[in-house]
Amino acid sequence: MFRAKITGISGYVPEYILNNEELSTIVDTNDEWIVTRTGIKERRILKEGGTSVMCVKAIEELLAKTNTKPEEVDLVVVTTVTPDWPVPATANIICQKLGMTKAWGFDTQAACSGFIFTLEAVSKMVESGKYKKAILVGADKMSSITNYTDRNTCILFGDGAGAIMLEPTTDMEYGVIDCQCYMDGSGIENLNVKRGRSEYPLTKDTIDLNEQYIYQDGKKVFVKAVKGMADVVEEVMKRNHLSSENLNWLVPHQANKRIIDATADRAGLSEDKVMLNIQKFGNTTNATIPLCLWDYEKKLKKGDNLILCAFGAGYTWGAVYVKWGI
Numbered sequence: 001m002f003r004a005k006i007t008g009i010s011g012y013v014p015e016y017i018l019n020n021e022e023l024s025t026i027v028d029t030n031d032e033w034i035v036t037r038t039g040i041k042e043r044r045i046l047k048e049g050g051t052s053v054m055c056v057k058a059i060e061e062l063l064a065k066t067n068t069k070p071e072e073v074d075l076v077v078v079t080t081v082t083p084d085w086p087v088p089a090t091a092n093i094i095c096q097k098l099g100m101t102k103a104w105g106f107d108t109q110a111a112c113s114g115f116i117f118t119l120e121a122v123s124k125m126v127e128s129g130k131y132k133k134a135i136l137v138g139a140d141k142m143s144s145i146t147n148y149t150d151r152n153t154c155i156l157f158g159d160g161a162g163a164i165m166l167e168p169t170t171d172m173e174y175g176v177i178d179c180q181c182y183m184d185g186s187g188i189e190n191l192n193v194k195r196g197r198s199e200y201p202l203t204k205d206t207i208d209l210n211e212q213y214i215y216q217d218g219k220k221v222f223v224k225a226v227k228g229m230a231d232v233v234e235e236v237m238k239r240n241h242l243s244s245e246n247l248n249w250l251v252p253h254q255a256n257k258r259i260i261d262a263t264a265d266r267a268g269l270s271e272d273k274v275m276l277n278i279q280k281f282g283n284t285t286n287a288t289i290p291l292c293l294w295d296y297e298k299k300l301k302k303g304d305n306l307i308l309c310a311f312g313a314g315y316t317w318g319a320v321y322v323k324w325g326i
């Protein structure tokens, strides 16, 4: 019997900062509206290259921190909605760029819940004992699918990557303890990329309509996100006898500070137990959760109880209980 233990965490955000003031010169918006409604002050933008550029930077840091040689890695899984190419997988590109000659891997897609869903999958693979050093990287270059003339979406998204190392351990106390994931397809019309897909490949007309970019009916998604995140957090907390006292950290997907606050309230958690970096990075989709862990790494203590949770397009939602073991 093995447990999948998180043995390293790293992150990367591009240097370029797009703040609310600069955005207000591009679309009809303002700092006060964005901060009040979302909690976002600024986001990072990758000017050159694809998502793998950020994955590689994050993984380089992870390898250094965990004292791992590229050829020791046996599994690399990338969760992203903005792969470098539709074909081949971004994991493949990363293996090649970093010289991970003994690894195999693949990409997954579950919108903003990708990191939670894929953590469940990869931890089960690691629990088998077959994979000794598995890397999960959540990364998105959201700027590549964001329409900077649409104020409903362009204020929200940013670029970034976060990675974790997972290793099997016989010490059952630490690691990925429990997970609950859901998807129901009820929100497909409310959050999507309409064109440039198998049913509707890109044409000149759809490009003229900006339909290759992300679309969101924010209000509809908001209502579902508040309920979905709070419900699944409650479910995983109850099942694992966690309370507002013995839960040390909530690590929520960073889509909107108001959704995060509502989830924390339902769990009875004070602000100091909630990881937050939406103000500086915005919604980086698959990177928000590992970037939070990376940001708060110094505050984490061995034995801390963490609940990671997310809600995203589809709809998809889920929560993971981790006992921190570093």
Ligand code: UT7
Pocket: 028, 029, 030, 033, 034, 037, 038, 112, 151, 152, 155, 217, 218, 219, 220, 221, 222, 225, 254, 255, 256, 259, 283, 311, 312, 313
């Ligand atoms: O990560 C995946 C899951 N996604 C989410 O969880 C996101 C969920 N949704 C949200 O976070 C919020 O719905 C948004 C932040 C996207 C929007 O906030 P909202 O409070 O739902 O605003 P709204 O779209 O209902 O717009 C309210 C008002 C409207 O004006 P009127 O009709 O009341 O006069 C909008 O036209 O604010 C206006 N508005 C803006 N004003 C300035 C909308 N966007 C902007 C803007 N700047 N960027």
